[in-house]
Amino acid sequence: MMMKRFSMVLSVLAAGLLALAMTRAALAQHGAEPAANSHDTTAHAQDAADRAHDTGHATENGHDAPPAVIPPFVQGIAPAITTLIAFAIVFFVLYAKVWPKITQALDERAAKIREEIAAAEAARKQAKDALDEYEKSLAEARAESQKMLEQTRAQQAELAAQLKAKADAELNQMRERAKRDIESAKRAALNEIYSESVALATAMASKILQREINPSDQNKLLEESLSELASKHN
Incomplete structure (x- = not known):
């Protein structure tokens, strides 16, 4: 107008x-x-x-x-x-x-x-809205990826701690078993030595009782006993 x-x-x-x-x-x-x-x-x-x-x-x-x-x-x-x-x-x-x-x-x-x-104006507003939405989605994606990364790191740390604890436990168990085996072997060896010593002493005593021996015979008898003991261990 x-x-x-x-x-x-x-x-x-x-x-x-x-x-x-x-x-x-x-x-x-x-x-x-x-x-x-x-x-x-x-x-x-x-x-x-x-x-x-x-x-x-x-x-x-x-x-x-x-x-x-x-x-x-x-x-x-x-x-x-x-x-x-x-x-x-x-x-x-x-x-x-x-x-x-x-x-x-x-x-x-x-x-x-x-x-x-x-x-x-409408196109500008639409472009601005699209840009805002894109920036919002990008920020959300970054936050989600950061969260997932932190969760992964935490899971890795937890898994590493569990594996270390398991390895430590297994190592302690192996050590305990080794100690028990060593103790058992020592006891068995001692028992065997004790038994053989008793048998050797018994044999020597019986031989001594059967005859009178001089020092050379004693040495010979001792060597024979040691040889028998060695042959038993072999």
Whole structure:
């Protein structure tokens, strides 16, 4: 609506300025003619008297009088009226035919620009929303990956602790079994040595009781007993 009013005002001003310029030109042209004729008034006074005298004679002789001269001011009004009429016609044509099309085109262009601006704003808002959503999803993914990484590290630490505890327990068990086996082997060896010592002592005593022996026989008997003991261990 404001665009239509602005266009109408511009058309009226343009037409008014055109009419005013044309009127001034016409008035200046017709106003200059009396000023030029005023300089020749004295020079042509006699000619006017002669024409009047001739006119009187012509009237007396039955001839028609020459037409009356129209004053210059009256002659200047006609172009002004013509200009105003032309201005009115041009204004009516512009107002009725041209300016509606112009204002319609301007309104359509303004509406299209508004639509394009609205579409651009909507696209910008949509892009901003998409960017915000992407950044939110990215932040959530980073937080989730960080959480999963921490959980994995905790699970690895827990598994490592469990494996270490299990290995320590198994190692302690192996050590305890080794100690028990060593103790058992020591006891078995001692028992065996004790048994063999008892048997050897018994055998030596029985041999001693069977005969009297001298020192050389004792040494020989001892060597035989040690040989028997060694053969039993082998």
